[in-house]
Amino acid sequence: MWSLAPLLLASLAAALDADSLTTQYFGNDAPWYRDRIPLFETSLSDIQDVYYYRWSVFRAHQRDLGSNGYISTEFLNDVSWQEQPWALLIDASNFHLREGRWCRDRRYTSDYGAFLFGPNGDPYQFSEAMADGVWQAYLVNGVADDATPLLSSMQTVYAGWNSTTRGVGGYDVSKGLYWIQPLTDATEYTIASIDASGGEDGFTGGYAFRPSINSYQYANALAIANIANLTGDTAVATEYAGLAQALKTRLQDALWNSTFQHFIDRYKEDNSYVTYWDFIRGRELVGYVPWTHDLPDDNTTYAPAWQHLLNTSELAGAHGLRTNEPSYQYYMVQYRYDGTHPECQWNGPAWPYQTTQALTGLANLLDHYPLSAATNTITTTDYTNILLQYAQLHYNPSRGGILDIEEDYNAATGAPIVGLPRSPHYFHSGFIDLILSGYVGLRPRADDILEINPQASASAVSYFRAERIPYHGHDIAIQWDATGSYYGTQGLLLQVDNSTVASSPTLTRLTTKITRLPPPPAVSRPIDLAVQLAADSAYPVGSVSTADADTDAIHGAIDGRVWFFPQTEVANGWDSPAGNGSEVWFALDLGNVTRTARSEIAFFVNATQGYAVPQAYRVQSNATGGWEDVAVTGGGYSAPVGNGITEVEWAGVDARGLRLVFTPSSGKMARLVEWKVFAE
Numbered sequence: 001m002w003s004l005a006p007l008l009l010a011s012l013a014a015a016l017d018a019d020s021l022t023t024q025y026f027g028n029d030a031p032w033y034r035d036r037i038p039l040f041e042t043s044l045s046d047i048q049d050v051y052y053y054r055w056s057v058f059r060a061h062q063r064d065l066g067s068n069g070y071i072s073t074e075f076l077n078d079v080s081w082q083e084q085p086w087a088l089l090i091d092a093s094n095f096h097l098r099e100g101r102w103c104r105d106r107r108y109t110s111d112y113g114a115f116l117f118g119p120n121g122d123p124y125q126f127s128e129a130m131a132d133g134v135w136q137a138y139l140v141n142g143v144a145d146d147a148t149p150l151l152s153s154m155q156t157v158y159a160g161w162n163s164t165t166r167g168v169g170g171y172d173v174s175k176g177l178y179w180i181q182p183l184t185d186a187t188e189y190t191i192a193s194i195d196a197s198g199g200e201d202g203f204t205g206g207y208a209f210r211p212s213i214n215s216y217q218y219a220n221a222l223a224i225a226n227i228a229n230l231t232g233d234t235a236v237a238t239e240y241a242g243l244a245q246a247l248k249t250r251l252q253d254a255l256w257n258s259t260f261q262h263f264i265d266r267y268k269e270d271n272s273y274v275t276y277w278d279f280i281r282g283r284e285l286v287g288y289v290p291w292t293h294d295l296p297d298d299n300t301t302y303a304p305a306w307q308h309l310l311n312t313s314e315l316a317g318a319h320g321l322r323t324n325e326p327s328y329q330y331y332m333v334q335y336r337y338d339g340t341h342p343e344c345q346w347n348g349p350a351w352p353y354q355t356t357q358a359l360t361g362l363a364n365l366l367d368h369y370p371l372s373a374a375t376n377t378i379t380t381t382d383y384t385n386i387l388l389q390y391a392q393l394h395y396n397p398s399r400g401g402i403l404d405i406e407e408d409y410n411a412a413t414g415a416p417i418v419g420l421p422r423s424p425h426y427f428h429s430g431f432i433d434l435i436l437s438g439y440v441g442l443r444p445r446a447d448d449i450l451e452i453n454p455q456a457s458a459s460a461v462s463y464f465r466a467e468r469i470p471y472h473g474h475d476i477a478i479q480w481d482a483t484g485s486y487y488g489t490q491g492l493l494l495q496v497d498n499s500t501v502a503s504s505p506t507l508t509r510l511t512t513k514i515t516r517l518p519p520p521p522a523v524s525r526p527i528d529l530a531v532q533l534a535a536d537s538a539y540p541v542g543s544v545s546t547a548d549a550d551t552d553a554i555h556g557a558i559d560g561r562v563w564f565f566p567q568t569e570v571a572n573g574w575d576s577p578a579g580n581g582s583e584v585w586f587a588l589d590l591g592n593v594t595r596t597a598r599s600e601i602a603f604f605v606n607a608t609q610g611y612a613v614p615q616a617y618r619v620q621s622n623a624t625g626g627w628e629d630v631a632v633t634g635g636g637y638s639a640p641v642g643n644g645i646t647e648v649e650w651a652g653v654d655a656r657g658l659r660l661v662f663t664p665s666s667g668k669m670a671r672l673v674e675w676k677v678f679a680e
């Protein structure tokens with residue numbers, strides 16, 4: 001439907017209260033979110049609460065690497081298999097970029113894309129859809145300058161997947177398909193890897209032609225073609241569009257198993273248990289990944305795959321989507337432990353990672369696969385139910401029902417399986433993108449049409465409103481009120497820059513022309529001069545006034561990570577001794593004389609755990625040889641903020657040493673979560 005003239009339509013609906021919502025969900029850290037996130041509310045309160053929780057997960061995983069910019073991390077703390085000193089893991093990077101594309105501050109996707117395709121990236125660490133993630137961000141923000149400089153590197157990375165020398169993944173010329181080890185596909189213990197071990201293990205091995213890596217490479221090839229098209233490079237655009245088409249044909253022809261009515265793996269591995277090119281012997285949730293990336297044709301051959309998503313004997317668990325089916329011989333057999341804790345496996349548990357892919361695929365199906373959706377009588381009610389089930393997985397019964405997303409779940413109970421100290425607030429999946437592109441239904445496009453098609457079900461959802469959604473330089477709001485009793489206007493409204501441009505009495509597709517604005521101002525990139533990349537990096541380096549100093553905790557206070565989740569989950573930063581009226585300090589050696597003029601200080605508080613903000617603090621430099629207070633500008637030192645950012649500005653000083661000197665409150669510790677220092 002094309003837009004009607006704005007004045008003919010209902011007047012503006014009530015706008016959401018940004019101060020009140022961000023304070024309600026983020027407390028003293030609200031200023032970080034206030035102008036960065038789209039606001040959202042809905043009648044399904046779990047979906048609303050998890051939406052804001054997922055922004056806190058996003059914020060917690062934005063690691064500031066100083067002059068190397070921001071990247072998204074996967075675990076809050078360091079794990080042994082990450083790429084150091086960055087803490088880089090690329091397997092979830094497509095989710096990170098699809099979540100981040102809705103952040104009104106483009107810095108996070110812009111920096112991350114540049115990092116992933118820059119000299120410090122690690123593009124073959126896992127299978128990846130990084131180029132697609134960059135393109136998906138472009139579809140929302142419309143800023144070509146974030147994507148086009150990466151084009152050459154994207155082609156190099158794409159071509160590199162052709163090499164089999166890494167031994168964990170590559171391209172089989174005779175089959176025209178990519179293959180990978182399930183572990184390197186970020187999914188250890190699949191049917192392929194377990195069966196290739198004769199049922200004995202499955203952590204490694206099980207090389208297979210999988211629906212995942214071939215769909216990722218399809219999406220990457222299309223992204224490269226589209227980005228080349230933005231630059232006018234028709235030769236590259238044509239070449240990569242051709243590679244995508246060829247891969248699509250091969251995946252559809254070779255990985256579709258008509259007996260199972262599903263896209264499943266074929267073995268690359270050939271050993272005494274499994275035979276090259278044979279199909280695996282069961283359905284897996286990974287079979288929907290082709291739809292995540294809009295690969296399959298909408299026809300009756302492939303449509304039946306979706307019957308298996310809703311069948312409770314197959315992929316539909318009571319509390320989550322299973323990664324493979326109960327009929328598989330080694331379904332839910334636990335092979336791997338860390339001590340007594342079960343470790344990650346993909347032989348049945350519900351994984352937020354693949355739930356996100358399946359829901360993205362389902363939104364695509366409902367949006368633009370009419371024949372497949374009709375064949376399956378699969379509807380927005382199914383989408384809403386699975387999304388709600390996924391939202392409810394975020395409430396962790398093992399940690400008192402708090403919001404805490406972890407690795408994998410028992411689909412029968414909804415309890416997390418791993419539950420290690422590293423597990424809380426795991427950023428290995430998406431949710432914000434499911435809300436904004438699915439439930440609320442803004443369908444990002446490269447052209448100058450704004451299109452919405454909400455997948456929230458009219459029977460289950462009485463109202464929702466999302467606003468301040470950034471799109472091609474505009475602010476979009478989308479509102480639904482089933483009866484008109486909530487917002488005063490019945491139906492679906494689409495608003496651009498505060499004007500209603502289209503509406504409908506029902507939840508349906510709406511489109512309108514949207515003028516492409518000139519590119520927005522350049523992203524602001526203040527550089528944190530205090531970041532120490534790893535605890536053993538030379539400079540900057542921290543030291544403290546107490547004798548029994550914990551190097552990791554000191555590093556934590558300058559590692560570029562900021563979060564305020566309670567201590568009982570994952571601690572972050574240096575704890576002072578409990579206050580007795582004396583001062584303590586945290587000192588920085590910047591390695592060279594450096595100009596500084598501003599700080600952002602993050603203090604954690606939780607009274608029941610014995611933490612309070614310090615009763616007083618000041619900043620000193622050793623510009624003159626001895627330690628002297630900096631000359632604070634403005635109104636002096638601002639009152640210290642707990643679980644938020646305390647800002648201080650001073651007349652610029654050139655010094656190699658800086659200290660944060662503070663007096664912990666009486667009987668309470670102060671935790672310095674992060675100390676950031678800037679030149680201006």
Ligand SMILES: *[C@@H]1O[C@H](CO)[C@@H](O)[C@H](O)[C@H]1NC(C)=O
Nearest residue numbers: 155158159160162171173243
């Ligand atoms: C990968 O190898 C195949 C087979 O040689 C070739 O057709 C394809 O063009 C190659 N792709 C790239 C990106 O080099």
Ligand SMILES: *[C@@H]1O[C@H](CO)[C@@H](O)[C@H](O)[C@H]1NC(C)=O
Nearest residue numbers: 225226229230237238241446
């Ligand atoms: C390239 O972009 C133009 C204009 O945006 C579009 O019409 C065309 O379909 C695109 N071509 C490809 C191959 O995507």
Ligand SMILES: *[C@@H]1O[C@H](CO)[C@@H](O)[C@H](O)[C@H]1NC(C)=O
Nearest residue numbers: 257258259260279280281282
């Ligand atoms: C589907 O896979 C199963 C299990 O490997 C196999 O027995 C069957 O023959 C396959 N179906 C087709 C049509 O190839």
Ligand SMILES: *[C@@H]1O[C@H](CO)[C@@H](O)[C@H](O)[C@H]1NC(C)=O
Nearest residue numbers: 252253297298299300301302
């Ligand atoms: C579905 O599409 C595939 C690939 O184009 C084709 O091989 C198959 O015959 C189609 N099925 C039907 C029922 O048209």
Ligand SMILES: *[C@@H]1O[C@H](CO)[C@@H](O)[C@H](O)[C@H]1NC(C)=O
Nearest residue numbers: 307308311312313314325327
């Ligand atoms: C559900 O799955 C089971 C196990 O595969 C199958 O026997 C049953 O027919 C399926 N039910 C429907 C309605 O398709």
Ligand SMILES: *[C@@H]1O[C@H](CO)[C@@H](O)[C@H](O)[C@H]1NC(C)=O
Nearest residue numbers: 015474475476496497498499
């Ligand atoms: C929309 O209205 C709000 C509240 O009045 C205002 O702050 C904002 O600047 C307006 N946005 C645009 C794009 O006009």
Ligand SMILES: *[C@@H]1O[C@H](CO)[C@@H](O)[C@H](O)[C@H]1NC(C)=O
Nearest residue numbers: 577578579580581582583584
């Ligand atoms: C008071 O606290 C300081 C700093 O933690 C410590 O060095 C000192 O020993 C404490 N004094 C007493 C009397 O406990």
Ligand SMILES: *[C@@H]1O[C@H](CO)[C@@H](O)[C@H](O)[C@H]1NC(C)=O
Nearest residue numbers: 538539540589590591592593
């Ligand atoms: C100090 O500055 C010099 C000259 O710019 C540079 O080469 C050196 O790497 C810097 N040292 C540190 C520790 O940053």
Ligand SMILES: *[C@@H]1O[C@H](CO)[C@@H](O)[C@H](O)[C@H]1NC(C)=O
Nearest residue numbers: 565566567568606607608609
């Ligand atoms: C403070 O800590 C207690 C005990 O660990 C915890 O139950 C509570 O949720 C925390 N409070 C806040 C606001 O995080």
Ligand SMILES: *[C@@H]1O[C@H](CO)[C@@H](O)[C@H](O)[C@H]1NC(C)=O
Nearest residue numbers: 589622623624625626656657
């Ligand atoms: C300032 O402190 C740094 C770090 O401790 C030290 O290396 C440097 O020599 C000091 N500079 C002066 C002028 O005292």
